[in-house]
Amino acid sequence: MALSLPVLHETASRNPLQAEPEAYRITVQLSPPQDLEASAAESLITRVLGRWVSLGRRLALLVLLILTVPLPALASGERPQGSPWTAVRVLYEEGAQVQLEASSTSRIDLIGSWRKSTLTVLLEPHTSDAHNLNALEGIRWWGRAIRVFTALYGNEHLDRLSIVTLIRGVNGTSGDITVSFAGDLGSRICGVTYLNGDGDEIVSARVQISLRCVGSDMELVRVVSSHEFGHALGLDHTDNSQDLMYPYVVRGSRPSTLNLYALAVAYSWLRGGTGDVPSSVELPASIPYRYLLDVNGLPIRMRVTILRQIDDGPPVTLRTILVEAGGSVELTAEGLIYPTDAAGIRFRFEGWWDESGRRISGDARTTLRPKDHVTVVQRYVTQFFVRVERPVDPVSGWFDRGTRISVRIDEVIDFNNGTRLRFVRWDGPGNVVDGSVEIVVDSPISAQAVYVRQHLLRIAALDDELSLWIDEGSRVSYREVVGRTVVDFGNGTRLSARGFDVGGQPVESVEVSGPMELRLVWAREHLVRVVREPIGKVTELWAEEGSELELRAEELVDLGNRTRLAFRSWAGDVAPSSPVTVVRVDRPLTALARYAVQYLVEVRSEVTAYSGELWADAGSVVTLSVPEHHEASEGSRYVFVGWSGDVASDERTLRVQVERPLVASANWLLQHRVLLEMGPLGSRELWVRDGELLIVPREAIVESDGRLALVSLGTEVMRVVVRGPVKVEAGSVLLLERARLSVDGPADSSVVVEANGLRIEVAQGSQVLLPEVWKVRGVSWRGSLQTEGDVQVTPLGGGDYLVPLRVRTVRVLVRDALGLPAPGVDVRLVNDAGVVESYSVTGWDGVAELTVVGDREKAILVPGGSAVLEPWENGAVLTTSDGLYAIVALSLAVWAVPYLVLTPRLPPRSRRGSRTDRA
Structure with missing residues (x-):
């Protein structure tokens, strides 16, 4: 009986396929007996393709498991090509289109197990060595996979299962499992395994590989061989579409943890188990699903990534190591790392951690047996070198970052031998608080508690004794340490300390190099008072009794305000008149230094020859005198213009009484000579002030010896600022x-x-x-x-x-148009420049008189008329249009004519009748 199941070739992406797949089948045959009813066989197949059925003790059961792959061109005799197909859930329909869904189940069915730990495999060789070698390679995968699995996940009992491969005609004639190649096992069948057993015990197995299916594809030879050998070991199929034991060929598949875990369960009898084989097993959650061999059929390798992390900084990848599954790797870290570019810093190894933050080991050298890809972290802590120098218990060592160190500081360290150490200052981070310093280590630290060594000095002074601690190397003066160095009796006499007694001689100071005992030396002294008259300044000094004292009076005492004192003589207990004298001190003395007051008289002058200073006694008279002129240089001179300052006068010679400091300024005016050379008129000179602007015209009028002359000085006006002598030469001279x-x-x-x-x-x-x-x-x-x-x-x-200049009077007669005299007419006399020289108005007789100046021709003008007056003429007649009489006559005519024309005439009176009397 045969059962056909649809199969799809696997794809690389393992996504659901939309193409139209071809159907392939897996065939299971049961024998003996050969005449089993079809219904019985079908019933057996439906119970998950090959579940063992107990037919009684030692019932021979042959299960034929047939693995199929897609053969898209079997009809034409071509070998299968392309990548594996993704396995999906199968909806069976003979010869029809099917759809598959990806499956990643972690369950596999079991057939049984061998009850022996050593299995021999006999290969029936093919004529092709490549086929033989790759078939054996697929079988050997299982031995490697067993070693990888037990190394990673335990179940070491599987290591007792050994597989021995033999080749007929080479090194063997029989075996528990025989493997052979067949030309054709049927349509789309790639391999078949025949199992013989008793219950769930496998007794023998026979594997056949279809040459028609695998062709010359050696990967397919290895995968089919390994798959069928899995059946021979007792494994059934799984629905995991990625697994080697999937019912359909999965290219690139290798024995997986699911396969090996199932074998560990099936062969549990190797560790003393009952030997019962369950119908199926599921991979525990503690074991991840993975292939145990790589693409080359070699044990997989685990990637170990090693990182380094310093403090809380970001981890840095150091290297990556590949470890064969089951193998171990020795992890080595430097216990201490010293950077080359920084002093006082190092990094201390703290331990190994994994990615989850779990500490693996605190040893710098440890062994890791990875069961998966793993990342391990070397953790380091930054350390800084701390050096604290102090006289007692210095600190020197490495400390982790952030460590707090408390350093005790003693104010005084006493050696109880007259020597001690006194704390001076703290050179380093932190502050001294209550006798200690807390240091936070965040960088290299070099600190020092600075102490000074001191020694005890005991000083005997009269009836008193002093005890002092003095710094070593210091020089101590007796004046600084002894509270009272003088004992005054109040009568000008006293006792005065002279210094420390060293070798019988008093010394001012001693250098402290160790504990010392000292004694003060005393001497009797008398007061010597020096009084300066007349300012009354008193200088007092003490001199040892019996000594000779030199008194030195300053010959001149500058009082700082242009006033001084001039020494004259000594008085009092000292008689000599010399400024320097020597006296013997045997009692208190008073010396009077007598001085005269002098004032400074200063003469300031731009002409340095007349400037100077002199000291004059108060009340004395001094004479100041300068010349009227002082020649500065050829053609230049200074002219005295007067005194100013504390003395104001225009006189060149003065007598001044000195009652205070005086400043007299002699004022001068700097002049330069301007020399004018005038040819026959000789030369003239002119003194001009320095800096004055001299304007030299082109011409100048000069008077010399009562004569005047126009002197030509140049072609243009010159302007010269006089800074020195000037000489001007005349070009021409005009008298x-x-x-x-x-x-x-x-x-x-x-x-x-x-x-x-x-x-x-x-x-x-x-x-x-x-x-x-x-x-x-x-x-x-x-x-x-x-x-x-x-x-x-x-x-x-x-x-x-x-x-x-000739001046005459001219009569002008003016007539109107009627020839009548024209009164009231304006008459003007105009010269050739158009200017009116004379003006008049005609009288009733039409006559006007004009005053004529000069002997030139002139014009006489009236309204409506004009005439020329020659120089020899004394009168003129003119006609005007403005005659008064003519205007009156014309006006009467204008009125009379209309009257005569327009007045009506009366008819003659009738003379008929009587005669009328005339009124």
């Missing part, structure tokens, strides 16, 4: 005459003078400088030249000249 020209005519007229080809207009009565040769060319008045030709002037003496 001048000073003249005053008066006009015998209108006061506002001016005179036109010609000299050297030039004409100038000079207001009459003004004084002007003219060249020695000059002429009057006329008189100008009202903007017009009133005369022509040379004018003969009349000298009046003293440079005064009179210029004649």
Whole structure:
């Protein structure tokens, strides 16, 4: 009987397939007997394809397990190609399209087990060595997988199960399990295993591999061989679509932990179990599902990643090690790490930890047997070197970061031998509080408790004794340590300490190098008082009795305010007049130093030859004198201008009484000579103040010996700031005459003078400088030249000249249009410049008089008429349009004509009738 089941080729992604798969089958045959009813066989198959059925004691049962793979082109004789198919749940329908779903179950069914620990496998060799070797390789996978499994998960009883492979015709003739190649096992069948057994005990097994299925695909040979050998060991199928024991070929599959755990259960009899084999087993949660061999059929290797972490910093990957499953790796860490770029820092190994934070070991060298990929962490703690120097119990060592160290500080360490140590300061982190310092170690620390060594000094002073602790190496003066160095009797006499007695001689100070006992030396002294008169300053000093004392009076005592004292003599208990004298001190003495008061008289002068200082006694008279001029250099001089300061005067010589410090400033004015060279007129000099602006015109009028001259000094005006002597040379010299020209005519007229080809207009009565040769060319008045030709002037003496100008009166008769005299008419006399020189109005007789100045032609203007007045004419007649009589006559005519024309005429009176009387 045969049963066909659909199979799909596995895909790499193991996702559900949408393609249309071909159906393959797995066939199970039961024998003997050969004539079993089909219904019985089908019933057996439906009980999970190969479950053992007890047919009685030693019932021979042959189970034929057939593994199939997709053969998409069997009809054409092609070998199967491509990757494994993903196994999914099968919905059986013979020859129809099927759909599969991925399965990852951790359950597998069991057939039984051998009751022997050594199994021999006999290979019926094929003509192809490659087929033979790869078939044996698939069988050997199980021996390797057993070693990996027991190394990782225990169940060491499986290690007792050994598999011996033989090859017929080479090294064997029989075996518990025979393996052979068959040309064709049926449509889409890749392998078949025939099992013989009794109950759940396997007695023999025969495996066949379809050459038609595997072809030349050696991976397929190994996978089919290994799968079928799993059946021979007692394993049934699993629904895990990734597993080697899946009913369909899974390319790349290898024996898994599920397979080996099932064998451990089936062969539990190797460790003393009952030998009962359950129908199925499930992989415990403590054992992860995985292949136990890699793609090359070798034991899998576990990845061990080693990290290093310092304090709470981020871990750093050091290296990764691959360990064969079941093997071990020795983990080694440096116990101490010293960085090369930092002093006083190191890192102390704390232990090994895993990823979950569990401590593995505290030893720097430990052995790890990984059962899975694992990450281990070397943890280090930062340590800093701490050195604390102190006289007693110094601290020196390495401390973890954050450690708190308490250091005790004694204020005094006494050696009880006159020597001790006194605490001075703490050089380091932290502060001294209540005799101790707490240090928080967060960096290398070098600290020191600084002490100074002291020695005990005992000093005997008169009837007293002092005990002092003094720093070693210090120099101690008796004045500093003894409270009373003088015993004053109050009468100018006293006892004074002279120093420490060292070798019979008094010394000022001693250097302390150890404990010492000292005694003070005393001497009798007398007071010597030196009084400076007249300021009354007193200097007191004590001199030892019997000594000679040199008294030295300063010859001059500067009082600091330009006042001083000048020594004159000694008085009192000292008679000599010399500033320096020697006296013998046998009693208290008083010496009077007599001084005269002197004041400083200072003369300040820009001319240093006349500046200076002198000291004069108070009340004395000094004379100050300077010259009027002081030559500074050629062409420059200083001119004295007066005294200022404490003395104010214009006199060059002064007598001043000195009653206080005086400052007299002699004031000078610096002048420079300006020399004007004028040719025949000689030269002239002018003294100009330093820094003054000198303007030198192009021309200048110079008077010399009563003569005037126009001197040409240059082509343009020069401006010079005088800082030294200046010399100006004249280009030309023109002699001048000073003249005053008066006009015998209108006061506002001016005179036109010609000299050297030039004409100038000079207001009459003004004084002007003219060249020695000059002429009057006329008189100008009202903007017009009133005369022509040379004018003969009349000298009046003293440079005064009179210029004649003709003035006459002209009668002008003005008539109207009717020839009648025109009264009230404006008459104007206009010169050639258009200026009105004279103005008049005609009278009733039509006559106007005009004053005419000069001998030039002029114009007479009236309304509606004009005439030219020649120089020789004395009268003129003009006609105007504004005559009064003409206007009156025309006005009467204008009124009379309309009257005569428009007045009506009366008819003649009738003379008929009587005669009327005339009123």
